[in-house]
Each structure stands twice: as C-alpha cells, then as structure tokens.
Amino acid sequence: MLRDITLGQYFPGDTVIHRLDPRTKLIMVMVYLVALFSAGTALTLGMMAVFLGTIICVSKTKLCLLVRGLRPLAIILVFTGTLNIFLTPGEPIFRVWILTATYEGLRHALVLLARIGMMVMGTFILTYTTSPMNLTDGLEMLLGPLKRIRVPVHELAMIMNMALRFVPTLLAEADKIMSAQKARGADFESGNILRRGQAMIPLLIPLFMSAFRRADELAIAMESRCYHGGEGRTRMRQLRLGLRDALAGLVGALLLTAIIGLGVLGL
Numbered sequence: 001m002l003r004d005i006t007l008g009q010y011f012p013g014d015t016v017i018h019r020l021d022p023r024t025k026l027i028m029v030m031v032y033l034v035a036l037f038s039a040g041t042a043l044t045l046g047m048m049a050v051f052l053g054t055i056i057c058v059s060k061t062k063l064c065l066l067v068r069g070l071r072p073l074a075i076i077l078v079f080t081g082t083l084n085i086f087l088t089p090g091e092p093i094f095r096v097w098i099l100t101a102t103y104e105g106l107r108h109a110l111v112l113l114a115r116i117g118m119m120v121m122g123t124f125i126l127t128y129t130t131s132p133m134n135l136t137d138g139l140e141m142l143l144g145p146l147k148r149i150r151v152p153v154h155e156l157a158m159i160m161n162m163a164l165r166f167v168p169t170l171l172a173e174a175d176k177i178m179s180a181q182k183a184r185g186a187d188f189e190s191g192n193i194l195r196r197g198q199a200m201i202p203l204l205i206p207l208f209m210s211a212f213r214r215a216d217e218l219a220i221a222m223e224s225r226c227y228h229g230g231e232g233r234t235r236m237r238q239l240r241l242g243l244r245d246a247l248a249g250l251v252g253a254l255l256l257t258a259i260i261g262l263g264v265l266g267l
Contacts, residue, residue: 137239
C-alpha cells in the first residue's frame with residue numbers, strides 16, 4: 001500500500017511538459033481543476049478526459065503509475081460513491097433495507113468518481129514532471145506580491161519543498177520498518193479495518209522518531225550553511241517564460257472557456 005503512494009516523486013524527462021516553466025504548470029493545474037469541477041455532463045467530462053490523456057501522452061508519464069497512485073484512495077472513493085448512490089433522491093433502481101439506490105445517485109457517483117480520479121492524476125503529473133526546487137521557485141514567484149503585506153512567501157515555499165521532498169523518503173522508511181516488523185512476526189494484512197489500524201500503531205513510534213531525526217539533521221545542515229531565509233538569496237537558474245508557455249496558457253484558456261460555455265448551454 002505504501003509503495004502505491006507516488007506523490008512528491010519526480011521523474012526527469014525532456015518532454016514539452018517537463019520544459020514548461022513551473023509557474024505555467026502551476027497556473028495550468030489551477031485552470032484544469034476549475035474546468036474539471038465545472039464539467040458535469042458526459043460531453044464536458046469526456047473533453048477533460050481527452051485533455052488529460054493528451055497530457056499523459058505528451059509528458060510520457062506511465063499510466064500504471066497514475067493508476068497505482070489512486071489505489072490508496074480506493075476505500076474513500078467506494079465509500080463516497082456508495083453514499084451518493086443511496087442518499088440522492090430520484091428514480092429508484094433497487095432497495096436495500098431502508099436505503100434506496102437511485103439513477104440520479106448513480107449518475108452523481110460516477111461524475112464524482114471521474115472528477116476525483118482525474119483531479120488526482122492531473123496533480124500527480126505536476127509533481128512527476130517538475131523538480132521540487134523548480135516547483136518551489138515557481139510558487140515563490142507567483143506568491144511574490146504577498147511579500148508587500150509581510151507574508152513569509154519564501155518560508156512557505158521552502159516548507160512545501162521539504163514536505164514534497166520527504167514524502168517519498170518517509171514512505172520508504174515506513175516500508176522498511178514494516179518489513180522489519182513483519183520479519184519479527186507482525187501482521188498488518190489480516191483482520192478487519194479496525195484490527196489493521198491497531199496493527200499500524202507500533203509502526204508510528206519508530207516512524208516519528210525517524211522523522212524527528214531527519215528534521216534535526218536537516219536543521220543542522222541548513223544552519224551550517226548559514227541559511228537565514230530568503231533575504232538576499234539568488235537563484236542558480238532563472239525562470240523565464242517562453243513561447244511554449246504562452247501556447248500552454250492559450251490552450252488552458254480555450255479549455256476553460258469551452259467547458260464553461262458548454263455548461264451554460266446545458267450540453
């Protein structure tokens with residue numbers, strides 16, 4: 001299960017998506033999410049699916065990685081879909097005890113599951129194709145105007161960078177601890193959900209200790225290099241917007257306009 005969580009991993013490449021400015025990719029993700037949650041019909045959701053599929057092909061991202069990233073959310077998706085099917089009023093399909101499944105609930109469940117699945121895949125592509133450092137620089141530059149009202153933009157971006165950077169590290173550490181405990185007779189896979197949750201408790205203490213140790217080592221490393229925040233810092237690589245970024249922005253604007261327009265027309 002832990003190996004299925006791929007958030008924060010970066011896969012180097014030389015595709016058009018990889019070469020986009022991180023600011024462009026962050027804005028495109030926001031446009032994509034707005035368009036996705038504005039899509040509510042089969043036509044508009046199909047357009048979003050085609051757009052996502054095109055991005056996956058252009059970025060040369062392996063579909064199995066994206067599907068694997070959805071597996072940890074399977075229980076949440078099934079639970080949410082079931083609630084929509086049985087709690088949405090409408091024309092009944094079948095009845096289970098006092099609960100009635102409806103066609104409207106089934107439709108809402110399918111739309112919701114499609115939205116969540118495409119949302120997770122779209123945001124995963126952002127981290128797959130953008131290094132944490134570039135992502136941090138892009139976010140800091142986008143939030144730059146907030147510095148005028150004394151918002152610690154650099155510190156916030158650095159926190160996000162470290163969080164993304166250490167997600168795969170902590171997952172690998174948790175997997176090693178789990179394997180060591182399995183070798184000593186621990187059982188994490190049998191029983192119901194409650195028993196599995198109780199079995200995970202002995203995993204938390206060594207994992208927290210490892211996280212605190214790594215945080216302390218990181219703080220010492222930053223202090224030894226005279227890190228004192230973003231004041232006066234320069235970047236080794238300067239971000240510059242190019243023609244491909246303008247074209248990507250145009251594609252995003254056209255997609256959002258089309259989705260909202262079709263929604264207004266009821267298509």
